Amino acid sequence: MIGIIVRRELLALCRDRRVWILALALLAMWAMLYVAALGQQQRLQAERAQIGDTTRAQWDKQGIKHPHRGAHFGMYVFRPDVPLSAFDPGVEPYVGQALWLEPHRRNMARFNPDADSGPATRFGHIVPAFLLAGLFPLLIMALAFSQATQEREQGTLRMLQSMGVSNLALLAGKLIAIAACLVLVFLPVFALLGISAIWQPGVAYAESTYLLPRVASLAAVYLLYYLGIAALGLAVGALSSGSRGALFVLVVLWAVFVLAAPRAASAIAQARVPLPSATQFWAAIAHDYQRGLPGDPDLATQVREFEAGLLRQYGVASLSQVPIGVNAARRLVRDAYADKVHAYHFDALWARYQQQQRLLRWASVFSPTIALVGTSAALSGTSLAHQRHFENAAEQYRQAVNTALDQWDMAHTQGNVSYETQYAADAVWQSVPAFHYTPPSLGFALRSAWPDLLLLAAWAVAAMALLGVAARRWRP
Amino acid sequence: MRLVFWAEWLRFRRSRANLCILLAYCITLALCALWSAHGAHQLRAANAQEAATRVALIQQARDSQDSVQVRAQASGRVSSPVSGQASANANATTDPKRAAMQAFSLGRSMAGQAQLPPGPGLALSLSPHHTLTTRIAVSVESRHADGRRSDTLNNPMLAQYRALDLAAVVALLMPLVAIGWCAGTVQEDRERGIWRTLCAQAARPWQPLHAALAIRAAALWLPAALACGLAMAGSAGTTTGSGVLWWTLCLAAYAGFWVALCGALARLPISSAAALLTGLTAWLLLTFAVPAGLEAMAAARHPMPSRLASIVELRQAQQDAEVRMPELLKAWYADHPESAPRISGGHTWPVNFLPRFAYQDDLVRPLMRRFDQKRLAQAAFLERWAWLSPPMALLQVSDYLAGISAAHHTAFLDAVDQYEQAWRNFFVPRVMSYRGLTADDYAHIPRFQGVAPASAAPVPSLLGMLLLVTAALMALLLGFRRRIGRD
Numbered sequence: 001m002i003g004i005i006v007r008r009e010l011l012a013l014c015r016d017r018r019v020w021i022l023a024l025a026l027l028a029m030w031a032m033l034y035v036a037a038l039g040q041q042q043r044l045q046a047e048r049a050q051i052g053d054t055t056r057a058q059w060d061k062q063g064i065k066h067p068h069r070g071a072h073f074g075m076y077v078f079r080p081d082v083p084l085s086a087f088d089p090g091v092e093p094y095v096g097q098a099l100w101l102e103p104h105r106r107n108m109a110r111f112n113p114d115a116d117s118g119p120a121t122r123f124g125h126i127v128p129a130f131l132l133a134g135l136f137p138l139l140i141m142a143l144a145f146s147q148a149t150q151e152r153e154q155g156t157l158r159m160l161q162s163m164g165v166s167n168l169a170l171l172a173g174k175l176i177a178i179a180a181c182l183v184l185v186f187l188p189v190f191a192l193l194g195i196s197a198i199w200q201p202g203v204a205y206a207e208s209t210y211l212l213p214r215v216a217s218l219a220a221v222y223l224l225y226y227l228g229i230a231a232l233g234l235a236v237g238a239l240s241s242g243s244r245g246a247l248f249v250l251v252v253l254w255a256v257f258v259l260a261a262p263r264a265a266s267a268i269a270q271a272r273v274p275l276p277s278a279t280q281f282w283a284a285i286a287h288d289y290q291r292g293l294p295g296d297p298d299l300a301t302q303v304r305e306f307e308a309g310l311l312r313q314y315g316v317a318s319l320s321q322v323p324i325g326v327n328a329a330r331r332l333v334r335d336a337y338a339d340k341v342h343a344y345h346f347d348a349l350w351a352r353y354q355q356q357q358r359l360l361r362w363a364s365v366f367s368p369t370i371a372l373v374g375t376s377a378a379l380s381g382t383s384l385a386h387q388r389h390f391e392n393a394a395e396q397y398r399q400a401v402n403t404a405l406d407q408w409d410m411a412h413t414q415g416n417v418s419y420e421t422q423y424a425a426d427a428v429w430q431s432v433p434a435f436h437y438t439p440p441s442l443g444f445a446l447r448s449a450w451p452d453l454l455l456l457a458a459w460a461v462a463a464m465a466l467l468g469v470a471a472r473r474w475r476p
Numbered sequence: 477m478r479l480v481f482w483a484e485w486l487r488f489r490r491s492r493a494n495l496c497i498l499l500a501y502c503i504t505l506a507l508c509a510l511w512s513a514h515g516a517h518q519l520r521a522a523n524a525q526e527a528a529t530r531v532a533l534i535q536q537a538r539d540s541q542d543s544v545q546v547r548a549q550a551s552g553r554v555s556s557p558v559s560g561q562a563s564a565n566a567n568a569t570t571d572p573k574r575a576a577m578q579a580f581s582l583g584r585s586m587a588g589q590a591q592l593p594p595g596p597g598l599a600l601s602l603s604p605h606h607t608l609t610t611r612i613a614v615s616v617e618s619r620h621a622d623g624r625r626s627d628t629l630n631n632p633m634l635a636q637y638r639a640l641d642l643a644a645v646v647a648l649l650m651p652l653v654a655i656g657w658c659a660g661t662v663q664e665d666r667e668r669g670i671w672r673t674l675c676a677q678a679a680r681p682w683q684p685l686h687a688a689l690a691i692r693a694a695a696l697w698l699p700a701a702l703a704c705g706l707a708m709a710g711s712a713g714t715t716t717g718s719g720v721l722w723w724t725l726c727l728a729a730y731a732g733f734w735v736a737l738c739g740a741l742a743r744l745p746i747s748s749a750a751a752l753l754t755g756l757t758a759w760l761l762l763t764f765a766v767p768a769g770l771e772a773m774a775a776a777r778h779p780m781p782s783r784l785a786s787i788v789e790l791r792q793a794q795q796d797a798e799v800r801m802p803e804l805l806k807a808w809y810a811d812h813p814e815s816a817p818r819i820s821g822g823h824t825w826p827v828n829f830l831p832r833f834a835y836q837d838d839l840v841r842p843l844m845r846r847f848d849q850k851r852l853a854q855a856a857f858l859e860r861w862a863w864l865s866p867p868m869a870l871l872q873v874s875d876y877l878a879g880i881s882a883a884h885h886t887a888f889l890d891a892v893d894q895y896e897q898a899w900r901n902f903f904v905p906r907v908m909s910y911r912g913l914t915a916d917d918y919a920h921i922p923r924f925q926g927v928a929p930a931s932a933a934p935v936p937s938l939l940g941m942l943l944l945v946t947a948a949l950m951a952l953l954l955g956f957r958r959r960i961g962r963d
Contacts, residue, residue, distance in 0.1 A: 047782060047784055047785070048784060051782075051784040051785060051787060051788060054788050055787060055788060055791060058788070058791045058792070058795065062795065063799070065798075069798070073791070073794065073795065073798070076787055076791075078784070090636065091632035091633055091635075091636055094630070094632035094633075094635035094636060095632045096623075097783060097784060098783070098784060098787055100621065100623075105624075107623060107624075108623055108627065108629075110623045110627060111783035111784075112632075113783075114607060114635065115607055115608055115609075116780055116783075116847065116851060117771070118767070118770075118771040118774065118854060118855070118858055119767075119858070119868060119871040119872055119875060120764075120767030120768060120770070120771055120858075120865070120868050120871070121771075122603065122638060122639065122641065122644050122871060123638075123644065123647070123648065123763055123764060123767065123867065123871075124638065124764060125636075126764060126765075126768040135760065135764075138756070138760075142753060146749070243747070243748070243749040244660060244664055244748045244749050244752060245493070247749050247752050247753070248493075248656050248752065251652065251655075251656070251752070251756060252500075252652075252656075255648075255649075255652055259648055260504075262637035262638065263637060263638055263639065263640040263645075264640060265637065266634040266635075266637040266638070266639065266640070267511060267639065267640040269631075269634060270631075270634060275629055275630070275631065276629065277522060277526070277629065278611075278624070278627060278628055278629040279526060279529070279586060279589075279611070279613075281629055282624045283586070349629075352631075353631045353633065356631050356633070356634060357631075357633055360633070360634070360637070370637070373636065373637070377636070383633075384631075384632065384633040387632065418824070419824065419825060420822065420824060420828075
């Protein structure tokens with residue numbers, strides 16, 4: 001029975017020229033947006049690579065300096081482009097593009113593109129993923145509800161019921177037909193995504209093949225979302241008395257899912273888990289560095305103890321007699337403590353981010369779009385977890401570079417050497433290895449997004465259950 | 477006409493769906509207004525707290541200097557009590573390097589913080605105050621490479637979901653309610669078979685439709701005006717009068733635009749559901765597609781320089797300044813004979829760094845300001861074309877009233893540059909000469925004078941645009957009025 005219904009519905013959908021025109025128009029719009037985003041991404045990628053090389057060359061050719069002054073010149077690292085960021089940039093527009101690595105301090109990435117954007121982005125960032133997650137559901141709803149309301153308004157529902165066709169079979173058949181249509185329409189979208197990800201210049205073959213499972217996972221997740229939306233559209237169509245009323249209810253639901261719930265959830269998360277102001281955050285780090293973290297002695301005491309230890313270790317009366325570079329040795333101790341203080345405060349900050357993320361997940365109960373956005377960013381490699389992964393890698397590199405420079409300084413000097421003395425040449429700067437970042441695997445993405453995935457699946461199941469309820473109440 | 481209005485009002489009031497929509501609309505706006513007013517209060521309180529911190533830092537530095545002097549007196553290094561001229565010259569008798577370091581420490585602390593004063597409409601547009609740099613701590617050091625002195629702290633994931641700004645909510649919600657109330661009303665009456673009866677009952681068949689639209693426009697505008705007005709007044713005090721008035725007028729024009737647009741859709745020979753979908757498509761285009769297109773055009777017309785490329789230029793300036801440090805130091809003392817150093821021999825950090833920072837900033841400042849100039853040019857372009865997208869025009873008005881428009885922000889950055897210059901003129905000679913700060917000097921530390929109130933001229937022009945497009949649609953409606961009832 002269902003097979004016949006599905007065939008009939010598919011035939012009706014295929015014959016409906018409006019569906020095709022709408023689908024083609026949307027696909028064309030999406031493709032245009034994606035191609036533009038891809039072009040922009042490739043320009044940025046090329047620029048980032050070029051700037052990365054130039055800043056490295058600036059580091060390498062600093063000339064003769066005191067090594068610590070050279071370290072203070074610092075290095076910049078740039079997060080390598082994620083191939084799928086043209087599709088879903090996730091948090092990328094809202095985090096800095098460049099991270100300055102310098103001694104003593106851990107910085108935050110600077111120059112976020114959102115700060116340079118115009119007022120319209122406050123309505124929504126028009127990126128290919130937003131089109132799929134935010135705007136396409138509206139059209140799926142519009143397509144789905146009329147499948148149910150038309151049966152009643154054209155009087156065919158009574159006929160079908162008199163022929164013994166069950167409501168559930170009818171609605172299930174319609175849902176399967178819509179799902180088949182969706183697969184047909186979105187297949188080119190994800191095929192284009194897969195092809196462009198594989199063929200992207202600068203992406204190695206091994207990397208490109210690892211992208212395919214990501215694209216496939218994205219396709220599966222979006223289809224699950226659309227299936228839920230289609231089921232909801234059908235259910236509302238079946239439960240409503242007229243087309244206009246049904247459409248209005250669906251528009252309200254869409255506005256709640258896409259516009260209201262994410263904004264309200266974001267505001268509530270900010271209010272429930274407030275972040276310190278930038279001034280407070282950096283002041284707390286400066287305070288704890290000088291005065292010591294809870295349970296630790298203050299910095300002056302730590303340094304005094306270290307110097308006393310040096311004198312004991314080398315059996316000399318003054319620091320100027322110590323056979324290693326005292327300033328560099330002292331810096332190593334101070335910086336190790338600065339790293340500890342920074343890690344303490346940054347971990348606390350990230351913990352707050354995660355608390356906010358958990359609150360946002362709770363809000364997915366009111367909107368499957370929130371869960372989808374989180375999952376999509378994770379699978380595209382542009383989520384908050386991915387950003388943290390990158391920043392942690394950059395921080396480890398910063399610590400390694402500064403430790404290496406201080407160790408070199410310590411080994412090549414004796415006693416107290418003035419900062420005005422210049423004795424490190426280009427060979428020292430060039431000996432510092434370049435920053436290589438390996439993005440995390442798909443497993444990492446799935447681990448970070450599994451609650452969102454679960455919520456999305458729960459939404460799909462709930463929508464199906466509502467469709468079941470609607471089938472029982474569907475009257476001619 | 478009065479009876480027609482009354483009849484349409486009764487029709488509107490007796491529809492349960494209309495009342496449900498009105499209730500949801502009012503509740504959403506009220507909640508948003510409360511939220512925004514609370515957020516605006518918090519922001520003002522945080523600004524006040526930051527200002528207090530600034531004062532406390534200066535006081536702390538002064539207390540610390542006093543205690544050093546007391547210790548110096550106790551150890552016999554200062555012979556007379558600290559008062560009058562003796563107090564003013566107290567530092568002249570203390571260690572010059574310590575005096576220079578004290579002045580330097582205060583000069584590079586967060587005591588030099590400048591804040592962008594929010595406008596009377598802060599409650600309308602809060603999120604840009606958290607996204608843009610609205611607090612900058614000027615310093616005797618170069619601040620352009622250091623994000624700690626200006627950057628804000630936000631969870632990028634929350635930013636991804638956008639903010640709950642009152643103006644954005646009104647700009648998004650009002651059209652949706654207008655579409656729900658007005659799009660396809662004539663078609664629905666026709667589908668229900670009552671349209672001809674309605675036309676037959678009225679002397680002029682267009683009057684009931686226009687009365688219905690006017691009632692819906694008022695129902696759209698009044699709650700929004702009340703909610704926004706109360707949020708603005710509640711969060712800003714007494715200086716909001718003209719701001720509330722401008723905003724209320726803009727809301728009236730905005731409500732009029734959407735109702736007129738939906739009224740025009742009523743003339744289309746389509747079903748009520750199709751009219752609703754057409755209204756929705758128009759909303760999507762005007763809210764998302766047109767602004768995105770305009771922003772792309774603005775970016776193409778006034779391309780933003782690359783932030784990444786500026787890093788290379790910044791580092792070049794840093795390296796250049798570092799290489800020229802001895803030469804810059806010498807030149808500084810030659811240019812400032814009144815600030816001759818109190819010590820002989822070589823100068824070390826921080827003294828030999830200050831001329832370098834000044835030189836470096838002379839190179840870097842114009843580079844960094846290019847971005848603001850481009851942002852300003854793009855904003856001006858968007859303002860010229862705002863009539864193409866009323867939702868964007870409304871947001872621009874809210875930004876002006878909140879004091880966070882591109883023009884305000886650029887003026888703020890100009891003022892910060894001037895403040896930084898005054899700050900350096902005050903501190904640098906005291907560090908370079910090793911005089912440090914005297915007790916009297918603390919009273920003369922430069923304060924940020926704020927930003928000259930930016931011209932509100934764009935608000936009337938944006939309102940004019942909104943009124944113009946609304947008037948054009950209304951003229952279209954009136955032009956169609958004679959054809960109403962003939963079909």
